[in-house]
Amino acid sequence: MGLWDAFSEIVESVTPWSTVEAEAPAQEQEEAPEDDSKDDEEEEEEEEEEEEEEEETVDPKEQIEEECKNAPQCASAKHHFDHCVERVQQQEEDGGAKEDCVEEFFHLAHCATDCAAPKVWARLK
Numbered sequence: 001m002g003l004w005d006a007f008s009e010i011v012e013s014v015t016p017w018s019t020v021e022a023e024a025p026a027q028e029q030e031e032a033p034e035d036d037s038k039d040d041e042e043e044e045e046e047e048e049e050e051e052e053e054e055e056e057t058v059d060p061k062e063q064i065e066e067e068c069k070n071a072p073q074c075a076s077a078k079h080h081f082d083h084c085v086e087r088v089q090q091q092e093e094d095g096g097a098k099e100d101c102v103e104e105f106f107h108l109a110h111c112a113t114d115c116a117a118p119k120v121w122a123r124l125k
Contacts, residue, residue, distance in 0.1 A: 065112045065115075068116045069112045084104045
């Protein structure tokens with residue numbers, strides 16, 4: 001193979017009008033219909049088992065954070081949040097809320113997360 005042949009092959013491979021030569025993928029043979037029904041039943045059973053396994057998994061973090069929200073160390077943040085919620089509900093009844101409780105919610109969530117973090121890590125170990 002000479003230099004000219006190598007150069008012409010490179011040019012042909014890069015040009016958009018070059019001819020693409022590839023083999024067609026092998027055709028799969030179809031199975032008998034009886035085998036398909038068995039496969040479908042097996043797949044359904046596997047999906048049901050997977051769904052059952054997924055339902056069993058429960059995130060302990062959510063439960064621990066809920067317990068921490070009601071713990072004495074977060075009582076102050078919970079009190080402020082509950083008081084704000086009552087105040088906003090009263091404003092909505094009177095004609096429209098002028099505030100929201102986002103700040104109080106984040107204080108409560110932060111307190112619950114700080115309380116729950118060591119307990120969650122202890123369960124993971």
